[in-house]
Amino acid sequence: MKKYEQAIRYAMQMELDGHDFFKEKSGKVANETSRKLFLQLADVEMEHYHFLKRHLEKYVGAETFELEERMEEIDPEIFDNRAEKEHVEEALKESDIPDITILRMAYLIERDYKEFYENAAQNAEDSIIKELFETLSKWEAGHESIFKKEYDRRMKEYMNLPWGG
Template sequence: MSDFKSILEVALSFEKSGREFYKNNMQKVNQSVAKKTFEYLMEMEDSHVKFIEGMIEALEDNKEVDFALQEEAEEIFVERLESQALSNNSYSSDLADLSILRMAYLIERDFVDYYENASKNVEDTSAKKLMVKLMNWEKGHVTLVKDLMEKIYEKNAIDLGFYPF
């Protein structure tokens, strides 16, 4: 389990960094739906931080580790976010948002990749399932950010012949 503890410590660092990214950039994005998305993602990363801290504490205290995750009540919030229209911000304002959203997208993709690799490197079946569950949560975050970026691309008729995802 010491390898698993190391995996969790790295995951904890990632999740804390993600939480801080959303906290620091929430006021920098101009689209109100982007602000709400960042607030939501900050809260989700915070719940991941608390969960992982509890897992590490249990491992350190030689307690039985509860691998069960609480389900994120994500569906309703995500549907509400996806149904919101974009503000009539300027083109340059939307481009600035895209820059920050792209960073968020990359952060979430890194989380997905980390949890996917971690799931392959742990032997305990419960720990493996936990890593896959965390990976799937982060995949939902990737989709949320990607969809918002696509909305901004469409709003501004930005068609460069490729999308960076």
């Protein structure tokens, strides 16, 4: 087994777990914008899995390998672009607590993934492996930012709703 093979395999499993989480939670959020984001992120996590799989195959099968070009990432303005159109404020009043809880879980998962990739990059001695993990860390940081921003926005709106009906 090559030096970084196990770390890449672990990262692949993380991406599959992320895919499964987002796919499952897409059916549990009431807000349509959140549902679409979760489905989109499930697809992105699967792209990350395949990205890692391709690089693992290259890494294991060759003396040297290069990183592929960067894949497309999700639109960081997805919530802003859809909020008005999909009447997010009205949906908030009906579905806040479950959606907010799931958004927080998603944000924390993405933060954990980002930190894993940061640590893997810091500990990598091979420059290409380091670049691979740095790339993945940046992608996960973008996902973390999206969820954190939406979680904060939704919490602020929720805390400003009239209490007691």
